[in-house]
Amino acid sequence: MDWDKLRIFHAVADAGSLTHAGDSLRLSQSAVSRQIRGLEDQLGVTLFHRHARGLILTEQGELLFSATAEMARKLDMAEARIRDTEEQVMGELKVTTATGFGTLWLVPRLNKLYSLYPDLKINLILEERVMDLPMREADVAIRMKEPSQSDLIRRRLLNIRMRLYATRNYLTEAGRPSSVPDLARHRVICQDPAVPQVSAGKLLVQQLLESHPRSLLMVNNYFGVLQAVLNEVGIGVLPDYLTADFPELVRVFDDVESAEVPVFLAFPEELRGSRRVVAFRDFVVDEIQAYRKSQSTAA
Structure with missing residues (x-):
């Protein structure tokens, strides 16, 4: 033909x-x-x-x-x-991850990556749908679960949990709840359980809604939840990795949290030798290690 x-x-x-x-x-x-x-x-x-x-x-x-x-x-x-050459990292790299992780953790750090590789062109795809890496819908994925496809190279980056947070000022003004039933006197901010999200976060929200909070604000992504919490609208359900970048967040309950959620970086086996993929992987791993070190120091 x-x-x-x-x-x-x-x-x-x-x-x-x-x-x-x-x-x-x-x-x-x-x-x-x-x-x-x-x-x-x-x-x-x-x-x-x-x-x-x-x-x-x-x-x-x-x-x-x-x-x-x-x-x-x-x-x-x-x-x-x-x-991909031995000397340069350049060209387009398609990266996909969840909206919350992408907007709140990854994007604020990308300037460091561009300072290392100014000719890199990143196409960042933020959505909850799991994209097909072997079919080249994306080159690299950061996912909130272990990839099921066998022909992917994967690396576990960290484990996260969803917890309840508020600002110090909000807790001073509205009072700090001592147990989940006390949420009946507060406004809870969370993702709608009906929108795509990790199942652990969804289960936590469903449990909290059973306490019948006085008022409720539901947003379809964690960026909106974070903005509402920072502006003292109420108490929000957020991933714990945000505390490194937003020290004004205060955890509300020590014993209320979601199940552990693993975060994996994955890419197709055939991209193992790609300079762009390797540079991005090493950058993310270094940033995760820095995050872990800051958390252990804070603890």
Whole structure:
């Protein structure tokens, strides 16, 4: 099969439109259409159903798209390896992690990484969905559980727990609860149990809501919970790693916390030799070690 036709087919299948594929390939719609017709004639099959809303792959088209997607992934991997040199760390690195960990722990530290590798381009994807690393949805993931896929290199970074925090000023003004039932006199700030989150945090919130707090503020991410706590809206459920960067947070109960949540860094086996991946991994590990040292000193 003609490699150029396959490249154009993949772009059309991915975009679902001749026009959009042509824009990305810098080809006219008619040129793209000719290439697709030529490929269909060569294979003797119809690859797309045409209708007013765009293009839909036929069964044969789905089979071919699966093959071209794998080809594109391997070509991307080859390009990444070619671009990784012994002397420089440069190019794009796609990193995915949970919204809370990404916004509250990782992003504030990235300036240190850029100071070491100013030519690095990080594409940071913050979402709770577990992205498929072997399919190159991302190069590196920091996940709140151990990856289940066997073809990943993984490293356990730390263990975290969700606990209740407030500011000193809030506790002085509103009074410090001595037990969970005392939350009935306070406003609790937490993530909605219905939104995607680690199960340990969800279970803790569900238990706390059984105490029927006087008032409730539910936010769909930990960044919002933290801002509400710092502005003395109430008592919030937050991950314990925040205490290193926000010393104004005071733990409310010594014996109320979620189950332990492991944090793993993972990347595909085939990226083991990538300079970008290794540089990012070493940076995160160094920052975690610094965090642990600060916590042990504080204790």
